[in-house]
Amino acid sequence: MPTLLFEIGCEELPASACREATLQLPELCRRHLGTEPSGLYVGPRRLAVLVAELLERAPDERRRGPAERIAFDDEGRPTKAAEGFARGQGVPVCELERSEGHLWATVRGESIVATLPGRLAAFVRGLSFGKSMRWDDGGLRFSRPVRWLCAKLDAETIPVELAGLTAGGHTYGHRFTSGAVEVPTARAYLETLRAAGVEPDSAERRRRIIEALDATGEWSDPAGVLREVVHLVESPRVQEGSYAERFRELPERVVVTAMQSHQRYFPLPGNRFAFVANGGDPEVVRAGNERVLEGRLDDAAFTYERDLAVGIDGLLARLPAITFVAGAGSYADKTERLVALVSELGGGEEAVQAARLAKADQAAELVREFPELEGHVGALYARLAGQPEAVCAALDEQYLPDAAGGPLPETEAGRLLAAADKIDALRIAFGLGQRPSGSRDPHGLRRAAIGLCRLAWEGGVSVPTAVLGDEVADFVEERYEGLLDVPVE
Structure with missing residues (x-):
């Protein structure tokens, strides 16, 4: 059986697009080429598959037709339903099978080799990315502009046409040291690229x-x-x-x-x-x-x-001038809400003090430079100001858990502050009519609700539903049911 190489050459792809393509390429091979790829080669300038033994023809397909009771009349003659089904499948009525109360037609698989140009063009269109673009009037959407196609069936070049491009028998080597390079056969792809300064694997x-x-x-x-x-x-x-x-x-x-x-x-x-x-x-x-x-x-x-x-007290004094969310006041207002919530959740002096200092670093220039350090910067400045270690640790932990399987805060004050922060985010968003819909969740409310559930279930934080409000409580309980896989009363 012949070997197929298909390469999609692009402008530099982001790493996220490379990972997305890696997940999709095997399924696209199965769908359009009827087999598993023997090699996937993904990099910043190319997405390629190698199929070592390409099937000449797609497997025969068995298709179900109408029920026997309407496919034949009382005298056993085929009705128009049977004839129409046979005609639609391209087989004579006499070749239809009766099984399981229905008619069945065995349709011979079409030639894969003869239909490769269309199959490979559909292969490219089947790739989807979280962020895609259009760069001309060709209609193709892709993560980055497609600049060349290389399709080889053994030594034969397959003329795939797509978005104004026609596949050739050449690829491109390293951007800085090489140009166009002829690929003599599909099996020679790897050695050709490596000789041109590219490691495709x-x-x-x-x-x-x-x-x-x-x-x-x-x-x-x-x-x-x-x-x-x-x-x-x-x-x-x-x-x-x-x-x-x-x-x-x-x-x-x-x-x-x-x-x-x-x-x-x-x-x-x-x-x-x-x-x-x-x-x-x-x-x-x-x-x-x-x-x-x-x-x-x-x-x-x-x-x-x-x-x-x-200093941290000076940063706190700047919070009234920083908007938290339009319609929800400033970070100073959020701080007041956090202090009240931590108290309602049963927090002691250290947890309340952590709530008072929690958002001070939103006024820090270092957080503007490194947003991913919010919380940690507040903890750092609190230590320098001589705050108790329990308070500093809570500030560092206030955004945990920040992922589905992420760690929980290790300190009690940290767990209470993290729960209060998530409750406030949920209450404010729902109050402003910003409940998640479908796949849209720009404020990460589902993640906040799941984090709150984990803080209650694994972290032992007691969260009265009265603190949440009816709408938020229902939303959180839905996440809790999913987490436990049991109904929540």
Whole structure:
């Protein structure tokens, strides 16, 4: 049986689109080519499948027709219903089968090889992405513009036509070191790309990156950026860089966030970091990455020093000027609601004090620079102000759990503050008529409700339904039933 290669060449795809495509490609192969792919090759500039043994013809299909009682008259002659069914399936009436009270027709599968151009065009249109775009009048929507197609059946080029493109027998090598490259046969695809400076196998790219990172010594990836970096490069090269010692005076998490959230770097011991390059002169690339990181850290140091000069009480004083949500007042109003809610939930002095300080860091310049550090920055500034450790820990934990299986707050004050924060978010949104509908949930209310359920079920927080209000209580109980898989009375 012949081997098929089909490659979709694109402008640089985001890593999220690469992951979405990886999940969809096997099913698209089964649907349009009638078989499993023998290889998936996903990277920033290409999505490709290799089918080592392509079926010449789709499997025969058995189709059900009308019931026997209406397919034949009293004398056993076929009715118009039987004749119409046979005609529609392209078989003689005499070849219809009787089984299970119905007529059945066995329809021969169509030739896959002869219909490949249409099948492969449908294959591309079958891909869907969370964010897609149109770039011309061709009507195709894709994550990024499609720039070339390569389709080879053994040594034969299949002329797939799509969105103004016609598939050829060539691909493109590494963006910086190679151009168009002829693919002689489908089976030669991998060696052709590797000779052109591209590693098409994402698993191999990952292996090479980890091997090189291990060689640097002790590395870490707290934000899990490796799964993204694998899809940002086609020819990975791990390099080391360093930053000025003075930046080690910044809180460690601020430095790590600047590395990972903004630049996708991997922290190393001391003032070093590792990054994955996609080519270029190693010294030039290293110097450029060091310069970018130091710029980020300079900004962080500047905002950190300005925040320290204000202090946490000064940040609290700024909250009345910061809107929480239109129609729901300022962050100062939210703070008052949190203090009241924590008290209603049975919180003691430490939990109430944590509620009073919970949103102070919304006025911090460091949080504007690094939004993902909200809560942690408040805890940091509270420690510097001499607040009790239980209060500081609660501030750090107030947004937990932040994912379906995420950890819960470890402290009682943290659990109460997290519950109060979620209750307030739900009550405000429902009060403003912003209940989730269908798949739309822009404020993450389902996540907040599930988090609240986990805080009650796993964390032992007692949440009276009177605190929620009838509409919010019903919404939360629906999530609780799903979590427990039992009805909630």
